[in-house]
Amino acid sequence: MLKLFRRPAQVYPLQLLHSYWSPVFDRFAEAVLIVDQYLNIYKSNITWQHFSQSDMQDLSLSLYPEDVHKLKSLLSSPQLTESCRIRLRDAQQNLRWFELSANYLVSQPETQQYYWCLLLSDHTEKIKQQYRQSAQQRSLNDLIKRLPMMLYRSRNDFDWTMEYLSDGCVDVTGYAPTELLNTPRFGQMIHPDDAPYVWSSVQDALNQKGIFDVIYRILLDGEQVVWVQDLGWGVYSESDMILAVEGVIWRTAEQMPEPIIDSISLKK
CATH class of the missing domain: 3.30.450.20 (PAS domain)
Structure with missing residues (x-):
């Protein structure tokens, strides 16, 4: 299992993956990435580069540890579209919450490697507000019960x-x-x-x-x-x-x- 999840990036598909990329992605407020199921990064837009402030090629280095396995499992078999919520650390190591939409692109049969386009929308402030409201509601419910x-x-x-x-x-x-x-x-x-x-x-x-x-x-x-x-x-x-x-x-x-x-x- 460890060997499966640590497979290095492949060089062969780079030219093919470029055909899925558009300059329009650099205008998106969301981060856009092309990755494989091992979270190797092949392409990224400006939003992601500003967020990470590095040229790292391994998405797992930014992921919250508990979310690494969840995301790799999500990308382990080709589906049309998948989504989930993940946590990422920015360049200052602040934890932020993202809604992730994963769109399957193509596979490389000889290596059983799958390639995905990820759309990452920052929902940190929205989720913090939900947590605050939930905490306030719990406090109010506790008060009412007493x-x-x-x-x-x-x-x-x-x-x-x-x-x-x-x-x-x-x-x-x-x-x-x-x-x-x-x-x-x-x-x-x-x-x-x-x-x-x-x-x-x-x-x-x-x-x-x-x-x-x-x-x-x-x-x-x-x-x-x-x-x-x-x-x-x-x-x-x-x-x-x-x-x-x-x-x-x-x-x-x-x-x-x-x-x-x-x-x-x-x-x-």
Whole structure:
């Protein structure tokens, strides 16, 4: 296997490979290379030369070690087009991410050597941004999981049929999110004496495109009374149809005041 991957560059095909090269490649923002399956470089455009700042003829010297075998394996048999993501070190040894498109050119049957044209597009900043967003999302999800409150999205029906619930659902209701999703169970937990008040208060706020803030009782296991506070708002279509209700619910020691409705219009 080592011998296979270390085969030196062949001289014979150079003239043939020149026929696949175009001066237009030097105008590309992407790096363009003609290589064989052993990553010997036969031709390169100006973008690649600026990136590498050397006349190296071995692409593997710039590749991140873990990606060398991946790319050689990708080029080990002729296909029409292959693609993958690789990491390369620039002349200052900074690691950069590239989207690679490999287009098969021709083979040399007597040596079982395959030749490819590689198009390398630098996606470093895009991938760094994705990593930052992913890290931020993980931090936000971790925070939501630790909060003793329930973030929700529900249908605007009398049962408050839940379409999304955070893990804080357990702290508020005693149920796991999966036990309440797409069921009428949460609406049935609301104390019968409070259910009309909750419905009318929320509808008044939604009709004004405002924020509702209501306090009411829910019944755990049909018996234990728990007071909760529900702060939420509507989700609207472009034609002002109410698509859903979103908000957050947490347990509170306070008891039911007069309905509180914030009629400040929400931005869509």
